[in-house]
Amino acid sequence: MTKAELISIGDEILLGSTINTNASWLGEKLTEIGIKVWQVTTISDSREHILNALREAENRADLIVITGGLGPTKDDITKDTLCEYFNTELVKDEEVLTRIEQYFKNRDRGMLESNIRQAFLPKGCTVIPNLHGTASGMWFEKNKKVFVSIPGVPYEMKAITENHLLRMFTSHFKTDVIVNKMVMTQGIGESFLAELISDWEDKLRNDGFGLAYLPNPGVVKLRISKSGDNRMEIENQIDSRIADLKKIVPEYIYAEEEKSIQAAIHEVLSTKSVTLATAESCTGGYLAHLITQNPGSSVYFKGAVVAYSNDIKISQLGVNPELIENHGAVSREVVEAMAVGVCSRLGADYGLATSGISGPDGGSEEKPVGTVWIAVATPQGVSSSLFHMGHHRGRNIEKSAKAALDMLRKSIV
Amino acid sequence: MTKAELISIGDEILLGSTINTNASWLGEKLTEIGIKVWQVTTISDSREHILNALREAENRADLIVITGGLGPTKDDITKDTLCEYFNTELVKDEEVLTRIEQYFKNRDRGMLESNIRQAFLPKGCTVIPNLHGTASGMWFEKNKKVFVSIPGVPYEMKAITENHLLRMFTSHFKTDVIVNKMVMTQGIGESFLAELISDWEDKLRNDGFGLAYLPNPGVVKLRISKSGDNRMEIENQIDSRIADLKKIVPEYIYAEEEKSIQAAIHEVLSTKSVTLATAESCTGGYLAHLITQNPGSSVYFKGAVVAYSNDIKISQLGVNPELIENHGAVSREVVEAMAVGVCSRLGADYGLATSGISGPDGGSEEKPVGTVWIAVATPQGVSSSLFHMGHHRGRNIEKSAKAALDMLRKSIV
Numbered sequence: 001m002t003k004a005e006l007i008s009i010g011d012e013i014l015l016g017s018t019i020n021t022n023a024s025w026l027g028e029k030l031t032e033i034g035i036k037v038w039q040v041t042t043i044s045d046s047r048e049h050i051l052n053a054l055r056e057a058e059n060r061a062d063l064i065v066i067t068g069g070l071g072p073t074k075d076d077i078t079k080d081t082l083c084e085y086f087n088t089e090l091v092k093d094e095e096v097l098t099r100i101e102q103y104f105k106n107r108d109r110g111m112l113e114s115n116i117r118q119a120f121l122p123k124g125c126t127v128i129p130n131l132h133g134t135a136s137g138m139w140f141e142k143n144k145k146v147f148v149s150i151p152g153v154p155y156e157m158k159a160i161t162e163n164h165l166l167r168m169f170t171s172h173f174k175t176d177v178i179v180n181k182m183v184m185t186q187g188i189g190e191s192f193l194a195e196l197i198s199d200w201e202d203k204l205r206n207d208g209f210g211l212a213y214l215p216n217p218g219v220v221k222l223r224i225s226k227s228g229d230n231r232m233e234i235e236n237q238i239d240s241r242i243a244d245l246k247k248i249v250p251e252y253i254y255a256e257e258e259k260s261i262q263a264a265i266h267e268v269l270s271t272k273s274v275t276l277a278t279a280e281s282c283t284g285g286y287l288a289h290l291i292t293q294n295p296g297s298s299v300y301f302k303g304a305v306v307a308y309s310n311d312i313k314i315s316q317l318g319v320n321p322e323l324i325e326n327h328g329a330v331s332r333e334v335v336e337a338m339a340v341g342v343c344s345r346l347g348a349d350y351g352l353a354t355s356g357i358s359g360p361d362g363g364s365e366e367k368p369v370g371t372v373w374i375a376v377a378t379p380q381g382v383s384s385s386l387f388h389m390g391h392h393r394g395r396n397i398e399k400s401a402k403a404a405l406d407m408l409r410k411s412i413v
Numbered sequence: 414m415t416k417a418e419l420i421s422i423g424d425e426i427l428l429g430s431t432i433n434t435n436a437s438w439l440g441e442k443l444t445e446i447g448i449k450v451w452q453v454t455t456i457s458d459s460r461e462h463i464l465n466a467l468r469e470a471e472n473r474a475d476l477i478v479i480t481g482g483l484g485p486t487k488d489d490i491t492k493d494t495l496c497e498y499f500n501t502e503l504v505k506d507e508e509v510l511t512r513i514e515q516y517f518k519n520r521d522r523g524m525l526e527s528n529i530r531q532a533f534l535p536k537g538c539t540v541i542p543n544l545h546g547t548a549s550g551m552w553f554e555k556n557k558k559v560f561v562s563i564p565g566v567p568y569e570m571k572a573i574t575e576n577h578l579l580r581m582f583t584s585h586f587k588t589d590v591i592v593n594k595m596v597m598t599q600g601i602g603e604s605f606l607a608e609l610i611s612d613w614e615d616k617l618r619n620d621g622f623g624l625a626y627l628p629n630p631g632v633v634k635l636r637i638s639k640s641g642d643n644r645m646e647i648e649n650q651i652d653s654r655i656a657d658l659k660k661i662v663p664e665y666i667y668a669e670e671e672k673s674i675q676a677a678i679h680e681v682l683s684t685k686s687v688t689l690a691t692a693e694s695c696t697g698g699y700l701a702h703l704i705t706q707n708p709g710s711s712v713y714f715k716g717a718v719v720a721y722s723n724d725i726k727i728s729q730l731g732v733n734p735e736l737i738e739n740h741g742a743v744s745r746e747v748v749e750a751m752a753v754g755v756c757s758r759l760g761a762d763y764g765l766a767t768s769g770i771s772g773p774d775g776g777s778e779e780k781p782v783g784t785v786w787i788a789v790a791t792p793q794g795v796s797s798s799l800f801h802m803g804h805h806r807g808r809n810i811e812k813s814a815k816a817a818l819d820m821l822r823k824s825i826v
Contacts, residue, residue, distance in 0.1 A: 042454075284701055
């Protein structure tokens with residue numbers, strides 16, 4: 001399998017002021033065409049550091065993709081260093097010069113000396129045109145390894161890759177096909193899920209598939225992958241393994257592609273003529289926020305009452321004060337009354353309610369921080385569940401909201 | 414200057430499904446304490462790859478920080494490999510075992526075999542406690558180099574770094590004093606701010622200070638830094654520059670330390686005996702969510718009405734239907750009625766209301782996507798402002814909520 005190493009040049013990435021999204025974008029694209037990204041190396045734009053990174057990468061990978069270090073204010077070091085590494089020299093490329101001149105003419109701006117220097121490129125490299133900027137891409141071959149240097153400005157990098165590089169890579173390296181499929185699970189931690197599906201996983205791995213657990217608060221993504229030469233065949237094989245998986249843990253799987261739980265709910269609700277409202281205590285509006293992240297959610301989402309204080313639960317949701325007095329605000333009785341109340345007050349078919357102790361304060365022996373009651377009211381009735389989240393306020397809010405959405409999903413489908 | 418290399422372990426980063434935000438967060442923190450991040454290396458979780466990365470990093474850096482590769486389903490390879498590299502073996506750490514047992518007890522969940530294995534740690538390493546998860550951090554020293562291995566789950570990684578590592582690094586490496594101070598601004602874009610303060614910035618740089626613009630949606634952080642040997646003296650110098658800055662752009666500065674705008678509001682409201690409620694259309698609950706992120710916000714936050722549909726604006730907030738008919742839901746008249754209405758319905762002293770078109774649909778020639786009205790009702794009266802955000806739904810919601818909080822801040826102080 002073809003191995004790639006990405007070299008990202010840029011002090012701003014090392015200092016942390018820029019996140020290296022170029023590497024993840026390229027990682028995804030290369031994976032899709034069956035090239036394995038083996039390492040990502042981020043370095044400063046200094047001659048010595050670039051030379052060293054190139055030397056090491058050449059020993060590890062078949063393809064080295066360098067991003068960044070090009071551009072009118074800083075490309076001298078990178079290009080000079082590439083010349084040194086490939087034992088060549090900069091020569092003026094008339095075609096590139098014409099393109100740069102045209103670039104400035106189109107924008108009605110004057111050209112600087114530094115822009116003219118951008119038309120000087122290493123002799124012997126294949127120039128890859130950049131239609132969105134003035135720094136060209138470069139393709140080198142040495143000892144049967146391919147080295148590509150492209151600018152780090154994200155939209156220039158993406159355009160050069162999509163318009164030229166991906167095709168050049170697949171034809172140069174006759175790559176294998178890799179198929180990745182995602183299965184989204186909710187409501188179970190990574191280690192418990194792994195325990196439940198361990199036999200399935202062992203068999204999967206023995207048969208040459210890959211499996212990755214990708215946990216997020218409240219959600220664990222499973223990525224199943226396999227490489228080979230026939231895409232259709234591999235897709236069918238993976239689908240059949242997913243079908244087996246669904247028999248083992250049906251209740252935890254909410255989607256068979258990469259998707260948030262709110263997006264999964266959105267798809268269901270957009271196609272049904274039903275409406276939804278939320279009554280939120282411990283989630284404090286976050287549940288409504290997740291739902292309204294979806295463009296078009298106004299079709300089914302009526303609104304929310306964030307009832308942070310008990311008097312709002314009584315006045316705005318019609319919760320009987322005796323319930324709060326007898327059972328406490330964090331109780332089955334109150335959360336069910338909230339869910340039913342928000343449906344009737346806001347005129348919604350489905351109501352989701354949360355009441356819990358997010359922390360760090362407010363816990364007691366009987367109801368420690370992390371205790372959360374969630375109710376879902378439907379046209380058929382109301383039901384509720386008790387959860388024990390953790391100690392971290394932000395995560396408790398996030399996990400409670402996702403658990404509520406999952407209860408809604410199960411009660412609608 | 415102490416040089417650091419960050420090693421990020423994880424196939425999901427190489428495949429591009431996870432963006433390496435850990436590296437940028439660590440890059441920022443290490444820079445702040447005067448350690449230079451010299452290289453970031455991302456590798457797969459395989460023995461051979463980890464060993465090779467450790468060997469190379471040891472030649473380049475004084476400090477090697479490894480993130481990821483730990484966790485109940487995958488820490489075996491990483492820990493075994495660390496043992497091999499440091500020529501040691503795994504031994505049971507009773508203290509860690511007790512902490513893990515407590516962790517599961519608190520959550521009312523059973524422990525698995527894989528969790529017990531997490532209490533086995535390399536003999537001779539200094540264990541760094543992880544209060545938010547079951548994978549401990551490890552500190553090794555070899556040939557005068559420091560190696561640290563910590564889990565890759567972002568909030569565990571951040572807590573371990575902030576609570577333990579940064580202090581351990583500064584005392585071990587006797588770094589130069591670098592003083593960083595943050596100035597938080599709201600309501601002005603990066604390039605406009607740069608234009609307004611360019612003379613101040615030139616003088617600052619000429620006098621040997623550093624300045625970084627760190628933009629987020631709705632907020633631009635300015636980081637002013639200087640290094641030297643006398644912390645107190647440098648702090649005074651920076652404070653005097655900040656005092657100059659405040660004369661130039663007083664209206665945009667909401668804090669002189671790293672702080673979200675909701676945290677700044679929280680400090681003010683917690684000390685005053687006043688209450689707050691929100692009435693949200695386009696922000697969809699996000700404003701309430703930002704406010705309730707603050708532990709203890711229940712002292713002043715009564716709740717919210719998310720009035721996503723017009724009939725909720727009428728029934729739950731008492732907006733006169735004629736106002737909606739005559740001016741549209743996105744108008745000064747309606748948003749002011751919402752702010753006043755939520756105060757009276759929820760019994761709050763201050764009310765914040767938003768009504769706008771977040772997009773991507775719903776815009777018109779007169780009111781394009783990004784048009785947002787925000788009102789603040791106070792005991793003295795109600796006022797409102799019109800904003801033109803952008804085209805991106807998520808950013809519009811975020812910017813609207815922050816603009817609302819900023820209006821509240823100005824009307825309370």
